[in-house]
Each structure stands twice: as C-alpha cells, then as structure tokens.
Amino acid sequence: SQTIHQWPATLVQPVGSPLSLECTVEGTSNPNLYWYRQAAGRGLQLLFYSVGIGQISSEVPQNLSASRPQDRQFILSSKKLLLSDSGFYLCAWSVERDAEAFFGQGTRLTVV
Amino acid sequence: GDSVTQMEGPVTLSEEAFLTINCTYTATGYPSLFWYVQYPGEGLQLLLKATKADDKGSNKGFEATYRKETTSFHLEKGSVQVSDSAVYFCALRGSTLGRLYFGRGTQLTVWP
Numbered sequence: 001s002q003t004i005h006q007w008p009a010t011l012v013q014p015v016g017s018p019l020s021l022e023c024t025v026e027g028t029s030n031p032n033l034y035w036y037r038q039a040a041g042r043g044l045q046l047l048f049y050s051v052g053i054g055q056i057s058s059e060v061p062q063n064l065s066a067s068r069p070q071d072r073q074f075i076l077s078s079k080k081l082l083l084s085d086s087g088f089y090l091c092a093w094s095v096e097r098d099a100e101a102f103f104g105q106g107t108r109l110t111v112v
Numbered sequence: 113g114d115s116v117t118q119m120e121g122p123v124t125l126s127e128e129a130f131l132t133i134n135c136t137y138t139a140t141g142y143p144s145l146f147w148y149v150q151y152p153g154e155g156l157q158l159l160l161k162a163t164k165a166d167d168k169g170s171n172k173g174f175e176a177t178y179r180k181e182t183t184s185f186h187l188e189k190g191s192v193q194v195s196d197s198a199v200y201f202c203a204l205r206g207s208t209l210g211r212l213y214f215g216r217g218t219q220l221t222v223w224p
Contacts, residue, residue, distance in 0.1 A: 006155075034212060043118075043216030044156075044201060059211075090155055094212070100146055101212050103155035 118215025
C-alpha cells in the first residue's frame with residue numbers, strides 16, 4: 001500500500017535560519033507531488049507542484065523553494081526564514097488525473 | 113484561473129442538526145471536485161469526491177452533488193455528531209493542469 005512520510009512534525013526556527021522539510025512517498029511510481037501551507041485562518045495554499053523529477057511549478061512568489069531529487073522525494077527549502085513563513089506545511093501526492101490527493105501528517109513550523 | 117469559494121465559518125450546531133456547507137467553483141473544462149476533512153493536529157483526509165456532472169459523492173453520512181449548472185458542490189449531512197467536529201475543505205482538480213486547489217476551510221463544531 002502507498003504511504004507518505006513527512007518530517008519533522010514540529011519545528012521552531014529563528015528568523016534568518018535555513019529550512020529543509022522532507023517528504024517521501026512509498027508504494028507508487030511517478031506520483032504528482034504537492035507542497036501546501038496552511039496559515040491560521042487562511043485555508044490551504046498551494047505552494048509547489050511537481051509532475052516528475054526536477055519538474056517544479058511554483059504557484060506563488062515567496063521565500064521558499066522546492067526540489068525533487070528523486071521520483072518519490074519532495075523537499076521544501078528556504079535559505080533565510082521570515083516570521084511570515086510560520087504555518088502548517090503539508091505534503092501530498094496523487095497519481096491519476098481524477099484521483100484524490102493523499103496527505104502527510106504535516107509539519108508545524110514556528111519562526112521566532 | 114481555477115478557484116474554489118467556500119462558505120466561511122465557524123459553524124456551530126447541536127448534535128443531530130442538519131449541516132450544509134456551501135462550495136462553489138470556477139474552472140475551465142470539467143474539473144473533479146472533492147471534500148476533505150481535517151481533525152485537530154492532523155493532515156487532511158478525503159471525505160468524498162465526484163468526477164463528473166450530476167455525480168453524488170457520499171461517505172459517513174455526508175453527501176455532495178456535482179452541479180455544473182450552478183458550479184456548486186455543497187456538503188450536507190442529515191444528522192451531525194460530536195465526532196464530526198473538524199475543519200472541512202472543498203477542493204478542485206482542474207482538468208487541464210491537474211493542480212489541486214482548496215477553499216479556505218470551514219470549522220464545524222458540534223455540541224452534545
């Protein structure tokens with residue numbers, strides 16, 4: 001069966017520090033991968049979308065970047081965190097065009 | 113571009129009350145529509161989906177019908193329970209680009 005792993009679960013980082021959040025998927029090949037951010041009271045915002053290795057689409061201009069070094073690995077990064085980067089980050093995957101997406105458990109990031 | 117507009121909460125109901133959460137969408141082509149649920153501190157879980165007009169998705173007593181003429185996918189449940197307390201998200205997958213977009217979420221609280 002397919003599973004998705006996302007870590008860490010919680011993270012507290014100082015302003016200006018780097019960030020690396022990792023997401024891996026097991027049990028499927030060539031998934032579509034997503035990074036979302038959920039800020040308090042603001043719903044779920046699509047940050048990045050990937051259909052294959054090295055193929056990343058950015059939905060909004062921001063202080064973050066994403067990479068997909070392997071088929072089932074998706075990394076969210078920042079060189080210097082801002083206070084506004086705080087939020088709940090969710091990784092998700094899907095395969096078929098009409099299929100639903102499956103979510104990881106999320107990472108609660110607090111920038112202080 | 114593709115987007116989802118969801119009824120803002122919070123929604124507070126007594127147990128066994130009738131629930132409706134409105135969702136309308138804007139999209140080109142024929143998108144797939146979803147409802148997700150998020151329990152406190154967790155990632156998102158798929159609740160139900162519909163992939164074409166007039167389809168009805170249902171699960172755990174919840175229902176939603178894909179109405180192309182009104183571009184709507186309203187979530188309903190005839191008798192809510194305390195355990196239904198969660199945040200509910202309406203989502204759309206565009207037929208051309210495959211990205212998955214979410215509404216802002218609706219917080220539902222059910223009191224005994």
